[in-house]
Amino acid sequence: MMNRVEILKKSAINAVIGILLTFPITVIKVNTIDQEITWRWYMMGLVGAVVLIISFFWIRQQERQNSGSTFKFNESKLGLKYHSIMSKPGVTKSVLGSAVLLIVLIPFITTPYTTSIITSALIYIILGLGLNIVVGLGGLLNLGYAAFFGVGAYTYAILNMNFGVGFWLALPLGGIASALFGAIVGLPVLRLKGDYLAIVTLGFGEMTRIFTENSDKLTRGASGIANIPKPTFFGHAFGYFGSTRYIYLIAVALVIIIIFIVWRMENSRVGRSWVAMREDDIACESMGIDLTQSKMTLFIISSAIAGVAGVLFAAKNTFINPQSFTVWESIMILCIVVLGGKGSVRGVILGALILILLPEYLRAFQQYRMLIFGFLLIVMMVFRPGGIIQNVRKIYKIEGEPTNE
Amino acid sequence: MSNKVLEINNLLMQFGGLKAVNDVSLDVHKSEITALIGPNGAGKTTFFNCLTGVYTPTSGDINIIPPGKKPIRANGKKPNKVTELGLARTFQNIRLFQEMTVLENVMIGRHAVTKANIFNAIINGKSTREEEQKIIHDSYEILKKLDLHTFSNEFASNLPYGAQRLLEIARALATEPFLLLLDEPAAGMNPQETISLIGTIEKLKAEHDLSILLIEHDMHLVMNLSDRCYVMDYGKLIAKGTPNAIANNPVVIKAYLGEDF
Numbered sequence A: 001m002m003n004r005v006e007i008l009k010k011s012a013i014n015a016v017i018g019i020l021l022t023f024p025i026t027v028i029k030v031n032t033i034d035q036e037i038t039w040r041w042y043m044m045g046l047v048g049a050v051v052l053i054i055s056f057f058w059i060r061q062q063e064r065q066n067s068g069s070t071f072k073f074n075e076s077k078l079g080l081k082y083h084s085i086m087s088k089p090g091v092t093k094s095v096l097g098s099a100v101l102l103i104v105l106i107p108f109i110t111t112p113y114t115t116s117i118i119t120s121a122l123i124y125i126i127l128g129l130g131l132n133i134v135v136g137l138g139g140l141l142n143l144g145y146a147a148f149f150g151v152g153a154y155t156y157a158i159l160n161m162n163f164g165v166g167f168w169l170a171l172p173l174g175g176i177a178s179a180l181f182g183a184i185v186g187l188p189v190l191r192l193k194g195d196y197l198a199i200v201t202l203g204f205g206e207m208t209r210i211f212t213e214n215s216d217k218l219t220r221g222a223s224g225i226a227n228i229p230k231p232t233f234f235g236h237a238f239g240y241f242g243s244t245r246y247i248y249l250i251a252v253a254l255v256i257i258i259i260f261i262v263w264r265m266e267n268s269r270v271g272r273s274w275v276a277m278r279e280d281d282i283a284c285e286s287m288g289i290d291l292t293q294s295k296m297t298l299f300i301i302s303s304a305i306a307g308v309a310g311v312l313f314a315a316k317n318t319f320i321n322p323q324s325f326t327v328w329e330s331i332m333i334l335c336i337v338v339l340g341g342k343g344s345v346r347g348v349i350l351g352a353l354i355l356i357l358l359p360e361y362l363r364a365f366q367q368y369r370m371l372i373f374g375f376l377l378i379v380m381m382v383f384r385p386g387g388i389i390q391n392v393r394k395i396y397k398i399e400g401e402p403t404n405e
Numbered sequence B: 001m002s003n004k005v006l007e008i009n010n011l012l013m014q015f016g017g018l019k020a021v022n023d024v025s026l027d028v029h030k031s032e033i034t035a036l037i038g039p040n041g042a043g044k045t046t047f048f049n050c051l052t053g054v055y056t057p058t059s060g061d062i063n064i065i066p067p068g069k070k071p072i073r074a075n076g077k078k079p080n081k082v083t084e085l086g087l088a089r090t091f092q093n094i095r096l097f098q099e100m101t102v103l104e105n106v107m108i109g110r111h112a113v114t115k116a117n118i119f120n121a122i123i124n125g126k127s128t129r130e131e132e133q134k135i136i137h138d139s140y141e142i143l144k145k146l147d148l149h150t151f152s153n154e155f156a157s158n159l160p161y162g163a164q165r166l167l168e169i170a171r172a173l174a175t176e177p178f179l180l181l182l183d184e185p186a187a188g189m190n191p192q193e194t195i196s197l198i199g200t201i202e203k204l205k206a207e208h209d210l211s212i213l214l215i216e217h218d219m220h221l222v223m224n225l226s227d228r229c230y231v232m233d234y235g236k237l238i239a240k241g242t243p244n245a246i247a248n249n250p251v252v253i254k255a256y257l258g259e260d261f
């Protein structure tokens, strides 16, 4: 454990390095028109001070985490309190009940603009939940998730354009198409581990997008497919306001259904085996778990969820083109999972709300979006690598035995 | 009629030019404890990895003989298949599921002997719920046997070192093996813990009718527990016999202590 002076010393060295490295772009300012050089010496002080402060807190934080003395998030007081309150009988139910009521009322008390933004967030919650299954539970890094989202969206758009297939039929079909696509991609890809898997899925994602951009006949290429119909209610089509609300409610229903499914899976024999695979694949296999089968199941389920989200996305926007399914989209979804908390449903919901809603309301900072995301992620990785809401394992109560809680 | 549960003939495991396991033959008899000893780097863990399907051996035969059944050739079978046949193992460099609870670690071990699939999980019908309850119950009983039940809801990573080694055994036991492979179960334990471990292994062996193959450095443990002993050095088998005979075997003493002794 370093003391403050030592940390300060290290930070000072970092500050000097920082000044030297950024010297040419911060201190020297070349004015090409007047052919003049201005020396902005004050920048040196500024850079030095910023690096010093950041690296001081950074190193101190890492020291604390390494020694494990002060910053144990698993046992954070707030978390414990939260869990002790939520575990009281009836509390979860009434909290959930009122939350659902409030959520259902939102489109009737806010503007269609707000409703539409929240619907987007809901779609990202679905995507986050889907990706969370592979990344958070299974520990398999998929960087091409937007491709599966795209397959769902294009399934609806193409089937509708050519055969007039409606939203409600397309919803399961999009899921199935995406699941099939997941199986086809998964077969070769899932032999790889860790970084290799990440790179190959990234590649597959981009390949899919480029294919979509270039197959003019099937997907209308880069110009995309327009006039995708919004969902109908037993054949009844809504006007602008009505359909915004209707899609919102469909999205809410899908989110609830998917949370329910994820929750059931998580707490089952199969879901547990996924977490074991994340924790240690060799030990997991030695416990009699078929890794290939587990990985395929994970991948297919998560693809199907993305497919469903894709159909919803196409119906909401009524227009799709390959630009909606780039690698940035994949990274965005990954950010939701990592920021919110890998393996935690609540975390993913929070992550999606933060990452989708904040930029919408802070439009003034639009061009700094990626910068802010990047910064946010780095801060998270250093200070709270498990995400905002850490995944907590289920506490089992054994009948007739006292619990040591 | 022999009473072997494991029969290995001329096993060879080659990594490039290195023969980590070189022509090793070894038998494990039913209800016996067989010890495999040898200096660091002798190839003991590699031998285990071949048996359990982590590595596919270069050549040789591995025959697993479940009690009352025909021998099954296990070369190149995947680890999960080997476990299904009734072999379970622990790891020298502890490989617990760190961020799962102690109980969950054992529950994972029950995977091999339970059935619920993903659709059962979503529907969560009566039989699925019953199976889940049984998994919890059985796992807890196993923890009790190893005196780990008070830690049930702790993260595995929070356990003291000795308890982590015991949890490895508990988890292996949960797969209901007839042959248990223990890779240095006493490593890192203090003398008291080692003595209590000897008692535990003997108790488990009797209660579960186990046969055990055990890698160990701790001679005290080997002397006390094993019925038969094999010694490896540089990948080769250099001696076999009763523990007492091995302890007085000059070749073994030389391998352990060097030329000068």
Ligand SMILES: Nc1ncnc2c1ncn2[C@@H]1O[C@H](COP(=O)(O)OP(=O)(O)OP(=O)(O)O)[C@@H](O)[C@H]1O
Pocket (backbone or CB within 6 Å): B015, B018, B020, B038, B039, B040, B041, B042, B043, B044, B045, B046, B047, B092
């Ligand atoms: N995957 C591998 N690739 C290459 N060499 C390996 C591999 N696994 C093991 N080895 C080598 O095989 C030899 C035997 O290693 P092994 O771990 O089996 O020894 P050990 O008898 O278990 O030793 P210890 O008592 O230290 O555990 C060592 O030289 C090791 O470096």
Ligand SMILES: [Mg+2]
Pocket (backbone or CB within 6 Å): B044, B045, B046, B092
């Ligand atoms: Mg070893």
